[in-house]
Structures are given as structure tokens and as C-alpha cells.
Amino acid sequence: MTENLAQEIREQESLAKALIAEAKAEAAKMIASAQAKAEQSIKDTRQQCHRQWRESVANAEKEAEVKAAEILKKGREEAQACYEKKKAAAAEVADWLVKEVMTTYGSC
16 A cells, blocks of 8 residues: 555656646746747837828928928018018119219210
């Protein structure tokens, strides 16, 4: 009976060792899977952030183009107004200059 009991203990110890080895292998698989998922999550997050950054830059560029067009339009309008304002004065000066030259040198 003691022999049977000793044999039973040895068998249970072997079974326990096999269960431990199996549990360690399963734990290693779980760790590897978790690491792979974490790496994929990091990769996906980086891609998403880069995509969002590109979209933000594109939106900012569009807004800048719109504002630049508005500023350019306003500048052209101001330049035209200044030109129109000074045009009359330039015509008066040109008339005066022509009169002075004609008076001084004549029409020859």
C-alpha cells in the first residue's frame, strides 16, 4: 500500500509539473499576444495622429489661402482707391507743368 501511495504521489507530482509547464507556456503565449496587440495599438494611434496632423495642416493652409485672398483683394481695392485719388492731382500737376513749359519755351 505504501508503494501504491508513493507511486500515486509521483504521478501527481508529474501531473502537477506538466500543468505548471502548460500554464507557463500559455502565459508566455498570452504575454506575446498582449505585446503584439499593444504594438499594433501604438502603430494605429501613431497613424491616426499623423493623419489628423495632415488634415489640420491642410485645413490651416486652406484658411490661410482664403485670408490671403481677402487681404490681396483689400490691398488691390486700397491701391485702386489711392490711384484714383492721386490721378486727379497728377492730371492737375501735368496741366500746370505743360502751361509752365509752354509759357517759358513756347510752342516750338
